[in-house]
Amino acid sequence: MTVFIDDATLAAYVDGELDPAQLREIDRLLTSDPQARHKVRRMREATALLRSACAESHFQEVPDRLMTLVEKRSTRSRTPWRHWMMAASVLLICLAGGGYVLDHQAWRAETVTTADNREAMLDEIAAYHLIYARQTEHLAEVSAERREHIEAWLGSLLNRTLKVPDLSSQGLKFEGARLLAIDAHPVAQLLWSREYGDPVAICVTFGAPESKPLDIQRHRGLNVGAWDENGYTYVVVGALTEDSVRRIAAKVDIDIGDGEVPQHG
Amino acid sequence: MENHVRSALVPLYPRLRRFAVALTGSSAEGDDLVQHACERALARTCQWQPGTRLDSWLYRIIQNTWVDERKSVRSRTQAPIEAATDAIGDDGVRRAEARLTLDNVYRELCNLPEEQRAVLTLVCVDGLSYKEVAEILGVPVGTVMSRVARGRLALAERIKASGAHSADNILKLR
Numbered sequence: 001m002t003v004f005i006d007d008a009t010l011a012a013y014v015d016g017e018l019d020p021a022q023l024r025e026i027d028r029l030l031t032s033d034p035q036a037r038h039k040v041r042r043m044r045e046a047t048a049l050l051r052s053a054c055a056e057s058h059f060q061e062v063p064d065r066l067m068t069l070v071e072k073r074s075t076r077s078r079t080p081w082r083h084w085m086m087a088a089s090v091l092l093i094c095l096a097g098g099g100y101v102l103d104h105q106a107w108r109a110e111t112v113t114t115a116d117n118r119e120a121m122l123d124e125i126a127a128y129h130l131i132y133a134r135q136t137e138h139l140a141e142v143s144a145e146r147r148e149h150i151e152a153w154l155g156s157l158l159n160r161t162l163k164v165p166d167l168s169s170q171g172l173k174f175e176g177a178r179l180l181a182i183d184a185h186p187v188a189q190l191l192w193s194r195e196y197g198d199p200v201a202i203c204v205t206f207g208a209p210e211s212k213p214l215d216i217q218r219h220r221g222l223n224v225g226a227w228d229e230n231g232y233t234y235v236v237v238g239a240l241t242e243d244s245v246r247r248i249a250a251k252v253d254i255d256i257g258d259g260e261v262p263q264h265g
Numbered sequence: 266m267e268n269h270v271r272s273a274l275v276p277l278y279p280r281l282r283r284f285a286v287a288l289t290g291s292s293a294e295g296d297d298l299v300q301h302a303c304e305r306a307l308a309r310t311c312q313w314q315p316g317t318r319l320d321s322w323l324y325r326i327i328q329n330t331w332v333d334e335r336k337s338v339r340s341r342t343q344a345p346i347e348a349a350t351d352a353i354g355d356d357g358v359r360r361a362e363a364r365l366t367l368d369n370v371y372r373e374l375c376n377l378p379e380e381q382r383a384v385l386t387l388v389c390v391d392g393l394s395y396k397e398v399a400e401i402l403g404v405p406v407g408t409v410m411s412r413v414a415r416g417r418l419a420l421a422e423r424i425k426a427s428g429a430h431s432a433d434n435i436l437k438l439r
Contacts, residue, residue, distance in 0.1 A: 006414075007411075007414035007415070007418060008407075008410040008411045008413075008414040010414065011410060011413045011414035011417060012395070012410055014417075015388055015389075015395070015413065017394065017395050017410070039418065042417075042418065042421040043414075043417045043418065043421065045421065046389075046417050046418075046420045046421040046424065047389045047417065049366070049367070049370045049424060050370060050374065050385060050389050050390055050420065051389065051390055052367055052370075053367040053368075053370040053371040053374065054283055054287075054371065054374070054386065054390045056279040056280060056283070057279070058279075058283075059278075059279040059280070059282040059283045059286070060278070060279040062275055062278045063296065063300070065300060066274065066275070066278065066299070066300060066303060067275070069274075069300070069303055069304060069307065070271055070274050070275060070303075130276060133276060194272075195268055198272050198275055198276065221275070221278065221279065222275075239275035
């Protein structure tokens with residue numbers, strides 16, 4: 001005699017909601033019930049299609065109004081970015097000649113500067129950020145306590161002196177750094193946490209020799225600000241409003257200065 | 266605690282939005298719903314219990330916000346279900362058969378009754394347990410179970426009827 005298996009039980013079977021004994025029982029009953037097997041197959045196919053059709057990537061565009069909401073508390077005490085530009089007493093990232101010069105020119109020589117590759121790099125930085133930003137306990141590869149090591153390590157990889165900025169005035173706390181490898185190029189990623197909101201990162205890597213002004217684009221639902229200066233590409237990434245990206249970028253830009261060409265080798 | 270919730274909103278946003286769009290059946294209404302729910306969540310972060318799932322708590326707020334909004338706008342007509350391409354960010358150029366099929370699947374999901382859309386999204390896409398979904402939606406586990414079964418079979422029927430291709434083809438293309 002064939003035992004009827006109701007649809008709800010079949011759905012629970014597909015969704016792994018049955019206990020081991022029930023599971024074994026349904027497995028046994030399915031062997032003699034082709035109609036139920038067909039239903040299970042249709043349910044699984046529908047599930048697979050649904051997962052593909054509703055992938056997170058289709059819904060990731062975070063609107064500015066939500067960004068603003070997320071940042072609301074932290075922006076209350078913020079000063080307009082032009083004020084910060086004038087108060088350039090704290091360096092974010094300082095470029096200077098000499099120091100930590102190693103033979104990493106090969107990376108620079110191979111640095112790709114096409115628009116497509118730049119877009120791909122920014123997209124990948126945003127993708128990395130979405131992953132790292134969730135690792136609250138392991139945000140950075142090298143913790144902030146080893147600031148001097150971070151500066152020496154990442155500076156040497158980029159043929160420059162790299163100073164970790166103090167962004168406490170922006171409500172940011174330095175958490176450390178990590179090295180990313182994007183398209184076989186080293187990307188120094190410095191990470192800050194915020195009292196309110198997701199972590200923020202500044203990435204520095206070899207870039208185009210010509211300067212490019214700040215351009216803010218949306219990648220993976222995040223605002224990503226990037227500009228080129230003196231052969232390096234700088235990227236600000238985080239769950240930030242465009243204004244916040246501009247504030248940080250403006251400060252970096254001021255600190256770097258005009259025509260300050262880093263010495264290589 | 267507020268910091269934790271605030272920090273989690275952006276990473277969780279795609280999933281929150283997906284659920285909200287499934288509830289409302291409309292991308293624009295879903296966006297509004299997420300926004301209102303996030304505002305509500307931030308106003309009552311003390312109600313979230315550390316150690317429990319934050320995403321489930323936010324889903325529950327979205328569900329409750331949606332119920333409240335419907336109560337307050339009794340005369341609201343059913344929002345038109347936009348083309349799936351609008352809802353899932355397609356650039357308007359249907360480049361591949363796979364994309365067509367997935368658009369179709371999404372459209373058929375939107376055409377299901379609201380209660381089925383909600384459970385299918387939470388169970389089949391988010392992978393939440395029936396118990397978790399029951400708590401989010403405020404219904405018995407048995408109700409979730411029957412809605413998942415009915416919804417999934419109805420979706421399978423609709424996909425078949427609308428000429429969608431098999432899951433095998435899609436998975437190969439993706």
